[in-house]
Amino acid sequence: MAEPVRVRRLTDQEGQRLRQIVRRGSIHAVRYRRAMMLLASGGGNGVPVIAQLVAAGEDTVRDVIHRFNEIGLACLDPRWAGGRPRLL
Template sequence: MAEPVRVRRLTGQEGQKLQQIVRRGSTSSVRYRRAMMLLASAGGNRVPVIAQLVQADEDTVRDVIHQFNEIGLGCLDPRWAGGRPRLLGVDDEDFVTATATTRPVRLGQPFIRWSLRKLV
């Protein structure tokens, strides 16, 4: 059986910062929950108990603990990606904007208003 996942020993500053986040509770909910996970793990609780405490998936708790063990308090701020890459470049966007704000008749089109289908 694998060894249970646990937070490494906290330094004095790390412990104070985590307690400050949990006590104040005024920061983002993500930081608050992650700080709770780390403090619960430092207190000797196992992953299933921590997951129930913060209403999170066990894998999420394990990921946060592993991240903390690697990078420290930087794990409190998630690094979410920006989403799907842009399909239009800046030049293409400028062209579409200029076309959409110009009357279709001025561009030689036989209709009065633009629709998305007509712009495509």
């Protein structure tokens, strides 16, 4: 069985920044939800619990945690691609 996905140990500055985003209720909903995911993971919660807490899929939670472990707080910003909207 695979090891559970957990956020790496947060530095003091990272922890303060995440708590600041969550406390202020950031204007950007994406940043707020991602910060919630990381704080919950740092608090010892598992992926299913975090997914239920922020109303997101478990795969999304895992992706955010993996990206944070790789690149740090830069993972909070969405990386939407530009271009023409899809036609339905």
